[in-house]
Amino acid sequence: MPVCSTTKRLMHLLCWLALPMTAQAMQFNVNQAQIYQIGSSYTVNANINYQLTPRVEEAIENGVPIIFFQTIQLLDRTPLLWDWWQWDKVIWETEIRYELRYHDLSKQYMLHSLDVENHRNFTTLASALNAMGNISNLTLPPAFTNTTDSTILRLRSGIDLTALPSPMRPGAMISNKWDLTSDWFEALWPSD
Amino acid sequence: MALRLIRRLSTGTAPYFSLAIMLLLLAYLLSAATQDKSRLNDLFLIIFGIGLTCLLILAGLLTRGLWRLYRDFRRKSAGSRLTLRLVSLFVLLIVGSTSIVYGFSVHFLQRGINSWFDVEVEQALNDSLELSRSAFGIRMRTLLRQTRMMAGVLSELPDSSLGHNLRELNRLSGALELSIWNMDGRIVVSSIDNPAIIVPNRPDEAIVRQIKQGEDYIGLDPIEDEEFQLRAAVKIPRQSPLAEERLLHVLFPVNEQLSTLGKNVQDAYTDYKELSYLRQPLVTIFTLTLSLIVFLTVLASIWFAVWISRRIVEPLQELAEGTQAVASGNYNMQLTASGHDEIGFLVRSFNQMTQRLTQARNASQRSHRLLEQQTSYLTTVLGSLSSGVITIDKDLYLRTANVASSKILGINLQQRLESSLDNLARLNDNLQSFAMLIKNYTLKPVAWEQQLELSQIKGRQTLMCHGTPLPGKTGWVVVFDDITTLIQAQRNAAWGEVARRLAHEIKNPLTPIQLSAERLQHKYVSLVPADQAETLTKLTDTIVHQVEAMKDMVNEFSDYARSPGLQLEWLSVGNLLREVLTLYQSNPQHQFALLNSQEDLQIRVDRNRFRQVLHNLLKNAIEASEEAGLAVDIVISYHALRYQHQRWLEITVQDQGPGFPTEMIDTLFEPYTTTKIRGTGLGLAIVKKIIEEHGGDVWAENLGDNGAGIIIRLPLEDQQT
Secondary structure, three states, rough: HHHHHHHHHHHHHHHHOOOOOOOOOOOEEEEEEEEEEEEEEEEEEEEEEOOOOOHHHHHHHOOOEEEEEEEEEEEEEEEEOOOOOEEEEEEEEEEEEEEEEOOOOOOOEEEEEEOEEEEEEEOOOHHHHHHEHHHEEEOHHHHHHOOOOOOOEEEEEEEEEHHHHOOOOOHHOOOOOOOOOOEEEEEEEEOO | HHHHHHHHHHHOOOOHHHHHHHHHHHHHHHHHHOOOOOOOHHHHHHHHHHHHHHHHHHHHHHHHHHHHHHHHHHHHHHHHHHHHHHHHHHHHHHHHHHHHHHHHHHHHHHHHOOOOOHHHHHHHHHHHHHHHHHHHHHHHHHHHHEEEEEEEHHHHHHHHHHHHHHHHHHHOOOOOOOEEEEEEEEOEEEOOOOOOOOOOOOOHHHHHHHHHHOOOOEEEEEEEEEEEEEEEEEOOOOOOOOOOOEEEEEEOOOOOOHHHHHHHHHHHHHHHHHHHHHHHHHHHHHHHHHHHHHOOOEEEEEEHHHHHHHHHHHHHHHHHHHHHHHOOOOOOOOOOOOOOOOHHHHHHHHHHHHHHHHHHHHHHHHHHHHHHHHHHHHHHHEEEEEEEEEEEOOOOOEEOOOOOHHHHHHHOHHHOOOOOOOHHHOHHHHHHHHHHHHHHHHOOOOOOOEEEEEEOOEEEEEEEEEEEOHHOEEEEEEEEOOOHHHHHHHHHHHHHHHHHHHHHHHHHHHHHHHHHHHHHHHHHOOOOOOHHHHHHHHHHHHHHHHHHHHHHHHHHHHHHOOOOOOOOOEEHHHHHHHHHHHHOOOOEEEEEEEOOOOOEEEEEEHHHHHHHHHHHHHHHHHHHHOOOOOOOOEEEEEEEEEOOOEEEEEEEEEEOOOOOOOOOOOOOOOOOOOOOOOOOOOOOHHHHHEEEEEHOOEEEEHHHHHEEEEEEEEEEEOOOO
């Protein structure tokens, strides 16, 4: 995984160098993320907008399973130079992974949550993406949320390119049509 | 250390072999990375990137190598033409063969991958999918109808009995799950066949939306374990318009056989579709990998070709340089022999050749030195000869001349080597005579011998010349001796003999004549008449005087002829001269001047004889001046000088007299040569004899308008020796 992310970064760099004028293509977007306090623990509700490029849709239609990931992190942020330069330390991280594939016989989109072995079928791609984009009542570990003063919760989502079939992988890694990973979205803590 | 390692690795064969191994490794990694199940799969891009970097480095190296080659070619440096030709040949071979292999490989690759896919297979798979759908469709339609009926039944029931009836319907219909939902997605009531499941399966939003729009839903639902179930959703008819809109959601099982078949069809279809979709990326990846490997191989091969060409040409280049060096005279050239092939053999042969050339040159130098030594030896021998030796080539050009020849002829012949005899003849009359003699005799190739008379400043010079033709008619060697002294000695000896005999023959009768004349006078002067007595006395006196004169003359002859042993002793020249001069200073009209030498010169001579020399010379000078009526003014000088590697004492006696008649100057020192009215003509002859007895030389010189000088030269010895 680290190697792949290094490669990806390298490829990004290459892309940036090669195509400096290319505008950033469409990507996933975290619409909102909210933290609720229930008792002494906190839960997160979030909504991610998955907007797929035609290239990705084409792959799904052709039976290629696509793995999506949602990364949620808790950071301990230490400001070193006020707001300009801060030291972030990841204190907790979780990743939710989904596999989305098209089932030809039933003409349904199968969304498979890889972590909890949950399986759902959707008649349309939009409803499948919609269902995937809804994170509700994700409980944060209480051990890391005792003090929320310097703790930051952030999340992002994207496609795991390393899980693509190997012939597609190199192309996907250097193509911006596959690079749909959202920016980090920092959620706000509920005010007491 | 690291630098040395890098340098060592970057020179010689190491970089090429390491490059070859790296390329092989890279090719293996690339091919492994393109395998579907390989662990290197994730590293494909990195390996590809490394490959690309290698390609760039190689291209850079190759460009550098080719640029150097081109530069060498432009400069026309040795071997560049052959290297370029070899490289071109290699490149042509490499590019040609690799292009063919590459072209066919790409072609086969595309054809091979495309051959996996077939229109008929695709159609069959589509058809089987459709067939499966149809098979499910029949069952679905039946179940939809059944569900609608159940919805109709349920619509008429009050909410309170819904749960019970639902369970009953569940049991009767054989459904897996029955549930009633309102349109907001809230569950009303459910019945689940499997007691392990508590929460009923929620219909999808899209299904709810479809129901809202008044369309019932029936669909195949894949579940875990790759099995199927059928999902039906129908709207429950409302009994009153105010009643809540509800839907019935039913999940039916699919029989196992149909499920398995459907799964197989789905799997095959999906696999085929995915494979077909991945065809293009696969071809691209394979082609890219192949291209990279091919390009790497081609570039590495060309690089290697450049290297190997240089390596092949290097010994030839060295050979060329070596040959040039040999041509320019450097025979010490030794090349580094490498390999046991023909080029190595050539290099070794070259080295042998230069060795032999060096040996030959050394031998030639040795013989040259020997020749020079011999020449120098011969020159020394010739130089130390008292005879003059010259050689003349067949064109009558002077080739060699020894020191004695120059000395004898009075002209430096060694500075005039390579001059023709005609040119030499123009220098003076003597040389003209000499050259004429040689020219006359060189007409015939036979040895000759001829005496030649020359006139030098010191007098007549007689040369005895011998000419011998050189072998091969290449010229002549002429040997000549100055025999003037020899002839003079012979002449002197003859004169001595004459004088001795004369003295002997004449002296004997003189005394009786004198005595007889005196007696005649004494006896008869009283007997003759007085007038005749005077005559008698006069006559007898004359006889007596003449006899006296004849006695003197005979004594002089005797002195000349006599040659007793010399009584040699060391004397100071200055003292001796002053001593002699005091005897002449009684006459006030005679002027003498003695110019002393700067050093006190000691000479080993016979005192009496040397005095006689000086007396003779002074007397000669005084008489010459007096007879000419000129003032007697005599200057005597003496000094030491170096002549012909020897120290000499030179004494000059100069007068202000009339000088010697030119015609007499050659025979001045011979007996009976005199300009005086009275005189035996033996004075200078005796001088010459005594001087020669002392190993010296004497000659006369006229001093311009008036005056003459006699020069005596005596050898100076070191007193101690």
